[in-house]
Amino acid sequence: MTEVQTYPTIDEAARAMARGAAYMGGGTIVMREVNAGTAAPVLVRTDDPTLRQLRAQGDTVSLGAGVTMAQILAEPQLDFLHPVARRVGGPQVRNMGTVGGNLFAAHPYGDFAVALLALGARVQLAGTSGARPVEDVLRDRARQVGLVAAIEVPRPRHGSFGFTKVSRVKPKGVSILSIAVLAPQTGGTLRGVRVALGGMGSGPLRSAAVERALDGQRLDRTTLEKAQSVASDGLQPPTDALASAWYRSEVVGVHLRRLLQSMESS
Ligand SMILES: Cc1cc2nc3c(=O)[nH]c(=O)nc-3n(C[C@H](O)[C@H](O)[C@H](O)COP(=O)(O)OP(=O)(O)OC[C@H]3O[C@@H](n4cnc5c(N)ncnc54)[C@H](O)[C@@H]3O)c2cc1C
Structure with a gap:
């Protein structure tokens, strides 16, 4: 039996994770675990709108961890990410699957994480200051790294x-x-x-x-x-x-x- 707790803010959800709960983003992977009976006993999620925020202008774009592949495809200024987001699953998966969840998606998933790694993205974790290189999060992801709040992605030069x-x-x-x-x-x-x-x-x-x-x-x-x-x-x-x-x-x-x-x- 899995219990799902919903918190109004990222910080409260992060504190619940620190007490041992697992996070559920779009749930495209986690819900399969729930159905298979292999999910963590307590799942947390948050309705905090900052998790869905997307800043597409400037030399560094910012993607809230709850931004979906479909949101990326709807933003013309993120065109350099479109070939990646378009290749993640089918329409239903892209409507639910998030960039935060993709960082933790085990093989054969994680296509978006591969792109973030090449782009030199940095990851902001809830409750911490500064951002960590995405390679650190990918290296440590089997252990509990905490709640990913946002991902900063340097905009590549055209054609690079x-x-x-x-x-x-x-x-x-x-x-x-x-x-x-x-x-x-x-x-x-x-x-x-x-x-x-x-x-x-x-x-x-x-x-x-x-x-x-x-x-x-x-x-x-x-x-x-x-x-x-x-x-x-x-x-x-x-x-x-x-x-x-x-x-x-x-x-x-x-x-x-x-x-x-x-x-x-x-
Ligand atoms: C039919 C199908 C096809 C798919 N095809 C592809 C594909 O082609 N390419 C691909 O890359 N993936 C694919 N996936 C996998 C998945 O849909 C994507 O990887 C998606 O981006 C995962 O995001 P999510 O929000 O649904 O993750 P969830 O299922 O919510 O979570 C996945 C993992 O990430 C953790 N997590 C989620 N968000 C956070 C956060 N903010 N902070 C910390 N931990 C977090 C969860 O605790 C969990 O361990 C597919 C899945 C299905 C069911």
């Missing part, structure tokens, strides 16, 4: 961000793998590259090998070949019902190269 998702069922199948790349260029040279992968480990991760292959280079054929050849270096992708570890390692470089080529020509 790309996302692709590989799935068996289109358009709304879950990921075999997903790839997000931030590749800003200064005078034709790549600087500050961030490459994030989903489906290539237990959760979203950055590929140090690909970042090294790209950073400081021109996006030419030699660089593309190098990036492709090191794409699975040091990674241990899972084998599951969607694909084997071997398959993921074989194709990740091909899809990475295609994504980089599409950005080169955008």
